[in-house]
Amino acid sequence: MILNDLIEIKNAELAGRKKITLRCCMAAGCLSCGAKGVKQQLDKAVADAGLQDQVEVRGVGCMKLCCEGPLVQADPQNSLYIKVTPENAPSIVAAIQGGQTSVAQTDPDAAFFKRQLFIVLANSGVVDPERIESYIAADGYQALHEVLNEMAPKNVVESMVQSGLRGRGGAGFPTGLKWGTVAKSPGAKKYVICNADEGDPGAFMDRSVLESDPHSVLEGMAIAAYAVGADQGFIYVRAEYPLAISRLQLAIKQAKQMGLLGAGIFESPFSFNVDLRIGAGAFVCGEETALMASVEGKRGTPRPRPPFPAESGLWGSPTLINNVETFANVPPIMRRGPEWFAGIGTEKSKGTKVFALAGKIKNTGLIEVPMGTPLSVIVQDMGGGAPDGGQIKAVQTGGPSGGCIPAEHLDTPVDYESLGKLGSIMGSGGMIVMDDQTNMVEIARFFMEFCMDESCGKCIPCRTGTVQMHHLLDKIIQRQATPADMARLEELCDMVKSTSLCGLGQTAPNPTLSTLRFFRHEYEQLLRPDLSGPPPNGASETRSASAAS
């Protein structure tokens, strides 16, 4: 494979394009609503109408507005059909020929779409994720070619530094700096790992990227491997995402066949292989040292850092770990230049961020917005506010490591620093909207239960502290807790945060701390004054014995 081959594939693909395309969303959400049958019937309706030469029915990745799925977009008509059933197919095919249709549509130029800026999701819902040619037609693998042929590894690192990209996994560590550290670490063998263990409940951005545009992640990883001097990559992906796994497997196979992965990529001396590692249901494996233990086939328990993976990672070798969205940002940055990327977003948070918008909100789905977009734009303008006349009470970001931002702070711009100031975190991109029906103490308990169940059990503060914090939250909800119990809860939050071994424990108190900060009255309403009298509301004096095993 050389550049000419790549361009040839692109041209052939573009030349084969038909006058009309019907893009059918084939991501997991729409598939579970029957998208497969929709595509089959569209194929059939097109054939029945004898339009095979004019109409292409293309299965694509996520088309973002998940709540209205299955989605079908007709171009150049620019019609977006929603909640499509297989029976609707003939009617849609009639409509693209100029006829009338009663199939429900929504405005593809509505705020939900118009306020988005696509970098990571540019190919999502456009290219066919199961055909590498489709990705190449969208300028795929050009960046890799350019990097391999025209740039020294240190210049690639330099470009990443200039772009200002920060890790999209949650903590926001500068990506270029991380690449530079791995590149400088001595070692004959180095690894690149893509963290696709999207464990935050309420987050599905990485799943969508992998299902919709797997090659962009592979290309990003290959560029990273070249920059840091690695020849082996792993993608650690959750077993809960079978579609993402099969599409990745297919993408790796196709890329290998074309010589875009494997030995001598683009006929250069650079070799890079990618293997999949399937997670097995452990949230803690999103933590990088635990993830590496898991890749090595061990119990996914974290270890103290330093040494950091960049110095001593997988099997003791320098290892670069970035998450899916970070890698997906790399090809566009290389293609369009770091200055272009650095021109988007805010001073300290560059580029865009993908969010999975869900919960008590009208439009649920996937959005990509420039960093610095106010939360209110996301939840009100794009999300359409709370459904059924409810009032938005809070927005939860960062999953079990994040916090609840109350409605009065909705003018906050989304960037790493602003969310941090409110006791939340950017996180990987889960954004759950809560309305006035939501009990915030129960939300705190929900997340604490999550952390308690997901604690690996290695360090004492996390293993036992989450159990006691969960018990105290439970006691508060049962109206059996006293102000002394509240004080104990707050003290434990501080202790678990300060003393836990890894990020899971260190951030486990965050949802509780943030709800205590903004919704303290909801806690206080549930307290009994002290131990001297019987508890209020006839709650019984004693709690039931808990059995941990």
Next chain:
Amino acid sequence: MAAKTLTINGLQISAEEGATILQAADEANVKIPTLCHLDGVYDVGACRLCLVEVAGVPKLLPACTTKVVEGMEVKTDTERLRKYRRMTLELLLAERNHVCAVCVANGHCELQAFAWSLGIDHVRYDYCFPKWSVDNTHRLFGMDHNRCILCTRCVRVCWHIEGAGTKNVSGRGGHARIISDLNQPWGEADSCTSCGKCVQACPTGALFHKGSTVAEMERDRSKLEFIVTAREKKQWIASD
């Protein structure tokens, strides 16, 4: 080997390059509490009792896995650290059934000793009272999960000193427990060589010699130290 100078609690000391804060402190006779560290086996930084404050570092650092750095200013015994250590111990005491009065290790237990030395007179958290079993199937030893604090010393000596790989942790979180082989009764674990290193390593009454009664179970760490020194330094005669 180059020496590093640092201060621990204001005291100027020097330590070998590559030494941990815990080792440096130990040589300077500054005691840092720890439940998972055991001389001779690698450290895991799990119990968090040995966390110390280092000037200029916002996070608390585990003394057992943090290497000394020139000019480091370490504090091992601040009010904040003492408070966290007390809480850690209280959490442990509430986690399983540490009924000291009827424990074989009463009076010879590291958990119990740290509790009184840190001034714990009661546990402020509700006791969990979980149901855990006792494995008495081994000919020589017993394992009482009620007393286990999951420090994994037994696992580490079994794998890295004895090399048998009998013991491991199964499950996770609060459900984690020490197993033998394929979660078999200890007496049926084929790989166990009955060397007893795990029993010597245990900080509490979780692992014990059969036949010891309450308050009788003393540990003999010298055997572990002997074999580690023997292997590392080729010194096969005990120094005293």
Next chain:
Amino acid sequence: MDRVRLATVWFGGCSGCHMSFLDLDEFLIELAARVDLVYSPVVDMKEYPEKVDVCLIEGAICNQDNLDLLHKVRARTKVLVSFGDCAVTANVPAIRNQLGAGNTENVLQRAYIDNAQNNPCLPKCEGIVPALLPRVMPVHEVVRVEYFLPGCPPPASNIKALVGALLSGATPKLEGMQLKFG
């Protein structure tokens, strides 16, 4: 100086702490000179009196009677001392908690039927045998407690240190081995 009104109560425990109290030997005589023992298993007093200054509580809270009396004790006493491991940690009586919620039937079954040599029958007479609580608790889980004296039993010297300090109006300060559980 007014005489201190001292009480001791005995909940779910083996009475070993009270035995240790009696081991105070000659300090008992000193004590007798300075306190009125207004309620205790070792004196004949049916009702817990009002206005007690100090009460030593032995035992865990196991049944409804323990619970009712404990609330009365708290309401009528200035300073409560959790006296011994059963009061401080619930200790051996709480081993039955491991049977899980609703264990009371199992406990009675085991004690009065399975292990009975003669006349196995459950003690269920209303008003005679107090109902067991679903869960045995240390004292401080039910009411506020001022001081804790762990030990099984606490050695007489520790009792003397604590009670002596209370009588002299000082804040008791036990430390080191004096706080050893078990």
Next chain:
Amino acid sequence: MIATTAEKKQGRLRAALDHASGDKRFKILEAHMKKFQYRQDALIEILHKAQELFGFLEDDLLLFVSYKLKLPPSRVYGVATFYHFFSLKPQGQHTCVVCLGTACYVKGADKILAAIEGHSKIKPGETTPDNRVSLLTARCIGACGIAPAVVYDGAVTPRQTATAAVGQIQKWEAA
């Protein structure tokens, strides 16, 4: 003593291997291990395959994996029990996985779960006594856009209600 221990060891392993020799699935599993060159770091992939073939990880199976990958049994057991995806107990004929991710939770997944628990009288992780239905929960299946989601026998089903979920279980019971 040494002799008896050795005897016991062989007996146990031989039993497991005897068991394996009569079952085609072990051959498929071994072929899978071969694909990974019997690498010890592929343990989790091997366990995935084993569970796919056998439905759950029984002791002989774990012993077989441990023998073939040359890993101590305690290591294999420790890994198999660390990850929630692996099951050491047989599953029922049908599985019902209620997603308890945040999006599903705020949209009432807890009520769906409670309804199923009430109807089937089992808790998550348990199987009905007639072995018909296993109830499980998931931490988030990433179907947040169509919450609350329930997975019936592997099929993700959007926008579920307590009634719909119980209805599906009744259908299984009637079949």
